[in-house]
Amino acid sequence: MATIDRQATTLALAHALSAAEHGLAVIPLSRRKLPALRSPHRLDPVPLPCHGECGRFGHGVHDASTDPGRIRALFAAAPWATGYGIACGLPPHHLIGIDLDTKSGTDAPAALRELALRHLFTLPATVVVTTPSGGRHLWLSGPPDVAVPNSAGRLAPGIDVRGAGGYLVGPGSRTEHGVYGTAPGTAHLPPAPCPPALLRLLLPPPHTTARSSPSTAEHRGQGDGLIQFVLAAHEGQRNTRLFWAACRAYENGIGADLTASLVEAARSTGLTEREARATIASAARLTAQRR
Incomplete structure (x- = not known):
């Protein structure tokens, strides 16, 4: 040994x-x-x-x-x-890692494709690292004057982000569960620039004042997108999608107004009203603790 x-x-x-x-x-x-x-x-x-x-x-x-x-x-x-870790956020690449998990029962690649369609960006050809569990790490390059924070599940269920202060497990590393590798055809690529629309999603929402708060139309658009996200849930991801959508709603100040619609959407996917309201209440508590 x-x-x-x-x-x-x-x-x-x-x-x-x-x-x-x-x-x-x-x-x-x-x-x-x-x-x-x-x-x-x-x-x-x-x-x-x-x-x-x-x-x-x-x-x-x-x-x-x-x-x-x-x-x-x-x-x-x-x-x-x-093994070895690769620090994110440092020059010259200012690396951003998009970690698509497969262990949580969610379809993280599909969730990322949904985000790309909804926010009108295309994922560029870039380095893709495969994990022993079947997940994938997408390497992207960020601008030098922007610090992308680390997050878990904030972008979508099953998607973690490695940014400034974080690190990615490098290809060739051996772990308790296997070896990290590079997806075929990507090893020769440099980290591609992060699409601007995706970069905006990776950054925390700006603090707003009453004077600059979003309009009713903007709130309605945000709410419609979150409702559609819940409605698209398959069995095994209904609760995680509802929780994620409720967190985003409370972060954007529309949680209370959107609760009834979120409950109805969750019920249409197979959750009971009691389950849906309990999940939304948990999201509200978590979001309040972060403020």
Whole structure:
């Protein structure tokens, strides 16, 4: 087993160095897809915020580098590493990762296609990384002056976003569940620019005042889109779609006005009124906690 681990570490380092040659900053990862090096401050009586200013390794994505010497030193300090992470949001690519999950019972690729149709954007040809569970990571390049936040399920059920401060598991990494690879025909591609319409969806909604709040027509348009999203749910995704739509409605200030329509849409997909109202109430509580 030790020999296999050494081989996996050697391969991970080779892949990491190759990624760095293309301008991607990397860190070593364990088989659990976590940063392989623990924080040097974990035993401090009162840990102070540190992003690597102390000069030691173990600061997660803040250790990421494109320098071959530093990368070799990181892997030498973590001989148990079997994979590598690629930091998002850093120059020159300002990488954004769209993680299409398949484990949650949702059809994330279909949800992304729906978003593309509804918001009139086309997904460009770009790097696609395959995961051991059958999921896919789409690599996109963002503008240098925009920090895309990390999110889980905010864009649509089953779609996670890796942005500034996050990282993607690099192709060639070996984990507890298998090996990450590159989809055929995409390994030679650079991360494609993120479509502007998609980029707007990835950013948090701007804070509005009463003077600049959306018009009734805009609210109606938002509400219609959310209702259609719920109506399109198949068995196994009805509750997650309703929860996502209710969260977006409350974030946009139309949750209370849209509740009755959301309940009716959910009932038409097979949920009971009690189930629908409980899900919407959970979304309302979660959204209130985030404010």
